[in-house]
Amino acid sequence: MPKITFIQHNGTEQTVNGLPGMSVMEVAVKNLVPGIDADCGGACACATCHVYIEPEWREKVGKRNPMEEDMLDFAFDVKEESRLSCQIKVNDTLDGLRVRVPEKQF
Numbered sequence: 467m468p469k470i471t472f473i474q475h476n477g478t479e480q481t482v483n484g485l486p487g488m489s490v491m492e493v494a495v496k497n498l499v500p501g502i503d504a505d506c507g508g509a510c511a512c513a514t515c516h517v518y519i520e521p522e523w524r525e526k527v528g529k530r531n532p533m534e535e536d537m538l539d540f541a542f543d544v545k546e547e548s549r550l551s552c553q554i555k556v557n558d559t560l561d562g563l564r565v566r567v568p569e570k571q572f
Contacts (some may be wrong), residue, residue, distance in 0.1 A: 467483040467485065467561075468556050468563070469481055469483055469484070470490060470494075470563045470565065471564045472494060472499045472567055473565065475501075475566070480497070484556040486555075487555065487556065487557075488556045490551035490560075490565065491504050491551035491552035491554075500567070501568065502514070502517070502551060503515070503571050506552075509552075510552055510553060511537070513537050513541035513550060514571045515571075516538070516544075516549075517550075517567055518565065519548075519565055520563075523563050526560060527554050527563070528554075534549070534553045538550065541571070542568055542569075551565065
């Protein structure tokens with residue numbers, strides 16, 4: 467089971483297990499990670515699962531798709547490392563993934 471660590475804006479960390487095939491957002495919601503609201507349920511129709519990918523993981527996670535780029539226009543404090551966690555599929559190569567949760571979601 468790949469482990470994913472969610473880091474809150476205040477530095478608090480929560481490491482949880484994910485299952486291959488789930489999205490990072492689904493893992494967060496299942497484990498009650500604060501700050502991942504997932505209002506659209508993973509349909510890439512909101513930006514309430516916005517996260518920041520730690521630098522060493524960006525290549526493994528991959529690039530944003532065009533629909534994700536559009537939705538990030540609605541997110542707070544978008545950065546180069548911003549992703550929507552609903553668009554990142556968990557697989558064994560993401561074991562140890564570390565993502566930061568923004569201070570607030572819209």
